[in-house]
Amino acid sequence: MGTAERKGVVVRFQGVGLRYAAGPEVLDNVSFELEDGAFHFLTGPSGAGKTTLLRLMYLAMKPTRGRITLFGDDTATVSRARLPALRRRIGVVFQDFRLLDHLSTFDNVALPLRIAGRHESEVRKHVVELLRWVGLENHLDARPQALSGGQQQLVAIARAVVGRPKLLLGDEPTGNVDDHIAIRLMHLFQEMNRLGTTVVVATHNRSLAGRIGHRRLRMEHGKLWMEHPKAPAPAKGGSGAPRPTEAPVVRL
Amino acid sequence: MFAPRSDLPLDRDPLGRFLPWLIAFMVYLAVLALAGVLVINGTAGRWERGLGGTVTVQIAPADSAEAAGVRLRAALDVLRATPEVAHAEPIPESRIAALLEPWLGEIDAALDLPLPRLIDVRLKPGGDLDAEDLAMRLAAAVPGAALDDHRVWLDRLLRLVHTVEVLAGVILALIGLVIAGTVVYATRSGLAVHLDAIEVLHLIGAQDSYVARQFADRALALSLRGGAIGLLPGVATLIGIDQLAARLQGGPLPDLALAPAHWVILAVLPIVVAVIAMLTARVTVMRNLASMF
Numbered sequence A: 001m002g003t004a005e006r007k008g009v010v011v012r013f014q015g016v017g018l019r020y021a022a023g024p025e026v027l028d029n030v031s032f033e034l035e036d037g038a039f040h041f042l043t044g045p046s047g048a049g050k051t052t053l054l055r056l057m058y059l060a061m062k063p064t065r066g067r068i069t070l071f072g073d074d075t076a077t078v079s080r081a082r083l084p085a086l087r088r089r090i091g092v093v094f095q096d097f098r099l100l101d102h103l104s105t106f107d108n109v110a111l112p113l114r115i116a117g118r119h120e121s122e123v124r125k126h127v128v129e130l131l132r133w134v135g136l137e138n139h140l141d142a143r144p145q146a147l148s149g150g151q152q153q154l155v156a157i158a159r160a161v162v163g164r165p166k167l168l169l170g171d172e173p174t175g176n177v178d179d180h181i182a183i184r185l186m187h188l189f190q191e192m193n194r195l196g197t198t199v200v201v202a203t204h205n206r207s208l209a210g211r212i213g214h215r216r217l218r219m220e221h222g223k224l225w226m227e228h229p230k231a232p233a234p235a236k237g238g239s240g241a242p243r244p245t246e247a248p249v250v251r252l
Numbered sequence B: 001m002f003a004p005r006s007d008l009p010l011d012r013d014p015l016g017r018f019l020p021w022l023i024a025f026m027v028y029l030a031v032l033a034l035a036g037v038l039v040i041n042g043t044a045g046r047w048e049r050g051l052g053g054t055v056t057v058q059i060a061p062a063d064s065a066e067a068a069g070v071r072l073r074a075a076l077d078v079l080r081a082t083p084e085v086a087h088a089e090p091i092p093e094s095r096i097a098a099l100l101e102p103w104l105g106e107i108d109a110a111l112d113l114p115l116p117r118l119i120d121v122r123l124k125p126g127g128d129l130d131a132e133d134l135a136m137r138l139a140a141a142v143p144g145a146a147l148d149d150h151r152v153w154l155d156r157l158l159r160l161v162h163t164v165e166v167l168a169g170v171i172l173a174l175i176g177l178v179i180a181g182t183v184v185y186a187t188r189s190g191l192a193v194h195l196d197a198i199e200v201l202h203l204i205g206a207q208d209s210y211v212a213r214q215f216a217d218r219a220l221a222l223s224l225r226g227g228a229i230g231l232l233p234g235v236a237t238l239i240g241i242d243q244l245a246a247r248l249q250g251g252p253l254p255d256l257a258l259a260p261a262h263w264v265i266l267a268v269l270p271i272v273v274a275v276i277a278m279l280t281a282r283v284t285v286m287r288n289l290a291s292m293f
C-alpha cells in the first residue's frame, strides 16, 4: 500500500467514481475516511447515490475509478479468497432487506453465524436473544412473506448485527417502522457503536438524524461532503469525524 | 432419505424433482450392465481355470491294432518324459465311441471302424509348457500325432468376453457422462435461479465452498434417493433372470449365478453414482461462482 496505515481508519475512499454500465457517473470523485468507532448519518435526496456508496463499502461492486481501502486492505487488489473474511466484519441492512424468503426468521438471522461456522447451540442462543430484544420472539418460524414490512426490517437489522460486525451499514434501516421503534433501533445502533462498531446509516429521516446528534455525511448528485451540526465539531479526533484526505471532499 | 438443511430453496427446482428419476433409470441400466460383466467375467475365469491345465493328444488311426498300440505307447513315453506333465492317460476306446455316438450312431465293434486314439494330459499347476515344442517332439516320435491345447478355442472365448466387457465399460461410462452432464445442467440452472440469494450469502461472508456445499448436499441426497429407486428393480430383474437360468440347469448354459461379492459391488453402485453427482455439483458451483462474482 506504500503509505503507512494510519491507525483506526476503517474505511477510506480516494477519488472514487462509479458509473453503472455506460450511464452517467453516479459517484463523482468521492473521498473520505471513517475512523474506527465513528457514527454517521448519510443523507441526501433520492437518487443521490447513497445506496451506491454503501454498496461499494460492503463490497457488492468495484468502483469505476479511485481507490477504496477497508480495514487497511485495498479492495482492488484483495484476493477473491479473502473477500469473505472482509465481508464478515461488515453488517449490512439492505434497503430492500434481501431476506431469503424460504427461510424462517430464525434461519435468516442465523445465517451470518452459520456461515462463520459457529456452533449451533451458540447460534441458537444469540439469535433467540436478539429476536426477543427486537420483539420478534413469537415469529421465529415465520417466513418473511408472513411478516409486515416493519417486521421484515427488524429481521434484516437483526441479521446485520448478530455477528457483531466491526462496520455496520444501514440503508434506510428504519424506513418501515414507526418512530417509537425507530428510536429504539437507533439506540441499538448506538449501543453497538459504543462497543466499538463503526456505523453508517443512510436515511431520509432528517428529524431522526437530527435527534441523535452525530455529524452527517451528505450526498447530492453523486458528490459527498460533511454537514456540520449546529455545534462545531471537535477540532481533532473526538467522535471520529470523516477527515478529508489528499483528494479533498468536494463541497458544492 | 435425509434432506439436508439448505439456505437455498433448491428443492423447488423442477430439475430437483426430475433428477432422482433420471438417476434411478441410469442406476437400473448400470446395475444390469455391471451384473452382465461380473457374470461373464466369472464364467470365463472358471473356463480358463478348468481348461488351462489340460491338453489333449490325438493320434490318427493306424493300419492295425498293433501299430496303434505302438504309437500310443510312443506318445505316452514322450508325454511322461516331459517335466511339465503331471499325468497322461489314454482315453479308453469305449469312451471315445461313446463320445462319438451322437454323431455316428451306435458303433458296432465288429465293424472295426478305425478310430483315433486320445490321450488326456493333465499339466502340473504353475508349469510353463511350451506347447509348440511338445507338439513337434510328438510328431517326430509318432506319425499322425497332434496336440490340442484348447488355446485357440479359449483365446476366441476370451476375446469375446473382452469385447463384451469393453462394451459394458462404454455403457457404464456413458451412463456416468449422462449423470454428470445432467447434474452440471441442473446445478447451472440452479445457480441462475438463485443468483440473488447467492449474492446475499456472499455479501454476508459466505465462501464459494459454503454455497457449493448446499448444491453438493442436495445432489447427494437426490441421487441417493434415485439410486435406491433404481437399484430395487435392477436387483429384481437379476433375481428373475437367475430363476430362469436355474430352470435350464444341466443344459449347455454355464453357471450364471452372481457371487455374494458381486451383489455387494452392485449395492455399492448407487453410492458411487451419488458421490459422482455430489462432486460434479461441487465442481460446477466452484467453477461458475469464480466467474460470476
Ligand SMILES: Nc1ncnc2c1ncn2[C@@H]1O[C@H](COP(=O)(O)OP(=O)(O)OP(=O)(O)O)[C@@H](O)[C@H]1O
Binding pocket: A020, A023, A026, A044, A045, A046, A047, A048, A049, A050, A051, A052, A053, A095
Ligand atoms: N443497478 C443500477 N443500474 C443503473 N443505474 C442505477 C443502478 N442502481 C442505481 N442506479 C442509479 O444510480 C443513481 C443513484 O442511485 P442510488 O440507489 O444510489 O440512490 P439513493 O441515494 O440510494 O436513492 P434512495 O434515497 O431513493 O434510496 C440513481 O440515478 C439510480 O438511477
Ligand SMILES: [Mg+2]
Binding pocket: A050, A051, A052, A095, A171
Ligand atoms: Mg437507496
